[in-house]
Amino acid sequence: MxxxxxxxxxxxxxxxxxxxxxxxxxxxxxxxxxxxxxxxxxxxxxxxxxxxxxxxxxxxxxxxxxxxxxxxxxxxxxxxxxxxxxxxxxxxxxxxxxxxxxxVTAYNGKWLAKEEYLRKHAESLDRHFVMDFSKEDLNDWTRSTTTADRRVISEITEDSSKGSCLHMSIGSIRDYELIFSPIVPEGNLQKQDADFVIFWAKGGAKTLRMSVILEELNGSSWASEIPLTTEWIPYAIAVKDFKPRGPALLQHAELYEEDGFLNTSKIRRLAFGQIRRPDSSDFSNHEFWISEIGLSPANHYDPKIWDIxxxxxxxxxxxxxxxxxxxxxxxxxxxxxxxxxxxxxxxxxxxxxxxxxxxxxxxxxxxxxxxxxxxxxxxxxxxxxxxxxxxxxxxxxxxxxxxxxxxxxxxxxxxxxxxxxxxxxxxxxxxGNFIWEGGSSQFTYFPEQDIRVGARAMVQNPKQKLQLKLTLSRQGDPQEILNESTETFPLRLDHSLGKAGSFQENEPYRIRVSLVTAEGVLVDQIEHDFEIWKPSQELGWITAKNGEFYLEGNLWHPFGVNYMPSSGTSRSPEDNHAFIHWFSSRAYDPDVIERDLSHIADLGMNTVGVFLYNESISSWNFIDFLRRCETHNLRVDFSFRDVMTRLDFQPAKVKELIKKNRLDINRTVFSYDIAWEYRF
The missing domain is CATH 3.40.50 (Rossmann fold)
Structure with a gap:
């Protein structure tokens, strides 16, 4: 300092x-x-x-x-x-x-990462042993794997420094390779919940990590992945660092809500092995040893020190x-x-x-x-x-x-x-000079709708001489249809272009918003396209007969995905509204949608399933989505999300969705789902 x-x-x-x-x-x-x-x-x-x-x-x-x-x-x-x-x-x-x-945290004058810090404490913790490998018979253990056709070595070996230990050698894995212990005798467990699971472990030259699994009496399964070195190292894993794992997480979420975290007094079985990472790294030639597995209270150590x-x-x-x-x-x-x-x-x-x-x-x-x-x-x-x-x-x-x-x-x-x-x-x-937003009020217009364009800038110092510009042209045509600008603070433009019918249908128009200095130096810029569109009447209708779909008299099979945009991935709970209501004005991004639909079409798919809430109709983003699906030759299975409440069908809402979005003449939409994933 x-x-x-x-x-x-x-x-x-x-x-x-x-x-x-x-x-x-x-x-x-x-x-x-x-x-x-x-x-x-x-x-x-x-x-x-x-x-x-x-x-x-x-x-x-x-x-x-x-x-x-x-x-x-x-x-x-x-x-x-x-x-x-x-x-x-x-x-x-x-x-x-x-x-x-x-x-990292400071410890005795050194900066230590979490694993190093816990190792320093591991040997000082009071240990209650759960498993003595000198008394274990691996014939009582159970292999759990997605690669049963591949050979795995599981054995109890003697180590000069650690005595009896479990050794596993895994040639390759597809998803996971685990070995489960028999049921742990109740006498091996502490009656009180422990704060740490402690053990010694080491890995082979190519093994960077291993997984430790603890299964509770209720069937819930908890996992932790630890880094390994080629030397024996003590480990102390905080109980709260074990994360829910396994099919039961999706099928029986209530099992994990019982305590909210691993309860070591209810341990049924232990498992060790490898779980393949989503990035496909490190999926072959694994080897590790583990010994002296026990449970421990925190003693003088506060596990919350690593809470971020x-x-x-x-x-x-x-x-x-x-x-x-x-x-x-x-x-x-x-x-x-x-x-x-x-x-x-x-x-x-x-x-x-x-x-x-x-x-x-x-x-x-x-x-x-x-x-x-x-x-x-x-x-x-x-x-x-x-x-x-x-x-x-x-x-x-x-x-x-x-x-x-x-x-x-x-x-x-x-x-x-x-x-x-x-x-x-x-x-x-x-x-601190930026455009806040800019472009057209919609990304796709029906011919009789009004086109409105505008932009707004945010300037840290209002005394600066800046100009906000908005231009409009047909894509590929250098001649500008509109060129508006302002230097008046606050910098804002808002312009009506009249009915969309005065523009060419099915032709992209490029709108560009720029923030520039008095000398013409670009400070910020936004641009996007919009189109005027009517649903194509040249597409064939999808029909149904005898339990099959048909297109122009030929069998047609829907092949696709339930679609939500990639912009909804990994959002925090606070952003849930934008995730669910992705057709809303706030959440919809035409560039993201176009990129996603292009990938879906490139995969050879012909169908997407989507849902829409009535509250998002006025954004007119659904018609932009339908236009893009039509362009990519993707048919739409459309779900009404809020029209079937406790079997109280609401035809007025259905009619509003159909009429405003012209679904009655849209041949891209081939099916309606009026009770999406309904639960009684």
């Missing part, structure tokens, strides 16, 4: 960069960012990990900026203070994935907000971002993560509460979208502004073009 010594007043419009020298972090990233910021004349300060506290954060003004490097590796004690800084309006760029993915006191925030936390990417051939600027953040090229690390898609601020008067801007994206070698690598988000009035970069690899951040990207982004966030 040396830079704050004697500082009594808050610093303004500065940049504070973490030089992260914690174990496994790379201080060189922070040094490189600081040097580049200072080269650009930005007042920049260095922070150490111990500076990440409430006192320091309280002295950073809202119009300043904090940049965290290796943001997954942070002191866990900093979580609450950092959450307070962000929630209070502090601006942030986080580099290195999601926050606190590998937190940080609320869920898009792009930042928790780690389910990102996913691993494969087949990446290029990292490039997202649409409309290249003039603002630099061209690259950006280096491609061995491991790439991306953020799940989210709704952008396309369109006019969409009632959104935040803006999400994709900045960098990963593409396949053939140019197919693989994921958003970097994004920026903020609320109205530029509140709660932060950006995240999903890649964890240090070499990516040490590349000069990435450093330049970070500095450009920092300056953009400090200036």
């Amino acid at each position: 040396a830079i704050f010594a004697g500082m009594s007043t808050a610093l303004k419009a500065d940049i504070f960069v973490l030089e992260n020298d914690l174990p496994q972090a790379h201080a060189a990233i922070g040094k490189a960012v600081i040097a580049a910021c200072r080269t650009d004349g930005l007042k920049t300060h260095s922070l150490s990990p111990t500076d990440l506290n409430k006192e320091v954060f309280g002295k950073i003004q809202k119009d300043s900026l904090l940049i965290l490097t290796d943001c997954g590796i942070l002191p866990i004690e900093s979580a609450k203070a950092l959450d307070g800084y962000i929630s209070g309006g502090g601006r942030l760029i986080s580099l290195g994935g999601t926050l606190f993915s590998a937190p 006191d940080f609320k869920s925030k898009e792009l930042l936390y928790p780690d389910y907000l990102s996913y691993p990417c494969s087949d990446v051939g290029k990292i490039t600027a997202s649409r409309n971002q290249e003039p603002l953040i630099g061209k690259g090229p950006f280096c491609i690390p061995d491991k790439i993560r991306a953020f799940h898609p989210r709704t952008k601020s396309l369109g006019w008067k969409k009632d959104r509460t935040s803006r999400w801007i994709p900045l960098l994206e990963a593409l396949s070698p053939t140019g197919q979208f693989r994921g958003t690598i970097a994004a920026l988000r903020f609320d109205q009035n530029l509140e709660h502004m932060w950006a995240g970069l999903a890649i964890e690899d240090a070499q990516f951040y040490l590349h000069e073009n990435t450093i330049r990207f970070v500095v450009n982004l920092a300056q953009r966030m400090l200036k």
Whole structure:
């Protein structure tokens, strides 16, 4: 905290960069960012990990900026203070994935990760042994696997330091390979719930991890995955770190709600082995040894020390907000971002993560509460979208502004073009000039509907001379149909174009909104297309006869998916409305829908199943969806979500949905479901 010594007043419009020298972090990233910021004349300060506290954060003004490097590796004690800084309006760029993915804490003068910390405590904990392998007969154990045709070695062996232990050697697995113990004698269990499951374990040269499963008397199954080394290491897994697992989780959720967490006094069986990861990594040549399995109370140790006191925030936390990417051939600027953040090229690390898609601020008067801007994206070698690598988000009035970069690899951040990207982004966030939303009121219009276009910008300093521009043209035609602009604060445009029937049907029109300086320098930009459309009458009707579907007299089989957009993936519970009501003005993104439907069609499918609530009719997003399905030759199985309440069929709601969306003449929709997944 040396830079704050004697500082009594808050610093303004500065940049504070973490030089992260914690174990496994790379201080060189922070040094490189600081040097580049200072080269650009930005007042920049260095922070150490111990500076990440409430006192320091309280002295950073809202119009300043904090940049965290290796943001997954942070002191866990900093979580609450950092959450307070962000929630209070502090601006942030986080580099290195999601926050606190590998937190550390100080212990006897050293920074330790959770596994290391627990190992330090494992030998000091009071141990109640559950299993003595010298007395076990593996003939009483049960193999559970999805690869029964493949050979597995399971044996009790003698180790010079650990005595009798379980040894498993697994050639390959498809989904999982586990061995379950017989029922644990009641006398082996503690009557009181324990706080830790403790044991010793080691792995083979190619085995990085193993899974430990505990099954309760009620059938619930709880799992924890642990990292392994080739040396014997003591492990202490907090009971609350075991997560629900298995088919019973979906079929009998009530089993897991009984206690809400693993109850060690009710253990029925134990299991050890490998569960294949979704990313398909490490699925062959596994070997591990495990011994001295027991239970322990916490004693002097507080398991809550590793609870991360940080609320869920898009792009930042928790780690389910990102996913691993494969087949990446290029990292490039997202649409409309290249003039603002630099061209690259950006280096491609061995491991790439991306953020799940989210709704952008396309369109006019969409009632959104935040803006999400994709900045960098990963593409396949053939140019197919693989994921958003970097994004920026903020609320109205530029509140709660932060950006995240999903890649964890240090070499990516040490590349000069990435450093330049970070500095450009920092300056953009400090200036605080952005479009809030812009475009047309609908993405698809019926000919008799009114077209309205508009845009609104948010400017941090109203004294700046900025211009908000809106142009409209037919796609591919350089001649502009509309060119509106304003320099009057607050920057806002709202224009009626009359009836959609005056435009050409089935022709895309491009609307572009730009925020520029008095010198014509681009500050921000949004663009999207809209079309005027009537359901095609050239499509054949799908008919039904004798339990089969027919198209133009030929048998037709629906083959497809129940569809919800990829922008709904991994949302926090607070965003559930946007997830369920994805046809609403706030939640619908035509770019995401188009990309998803293209993938579905590319897979050879011909059908999607969707549902719509009446409250979303006025958004007119459903007709945009139907137009896109028609373009991709996808038929629609349509479910009415709120028209059958306790067998009280509501025909008025059904009629409203059909008439307003013209489903009676739409040949893409081939079936109605009036009681979607109904339960009595």
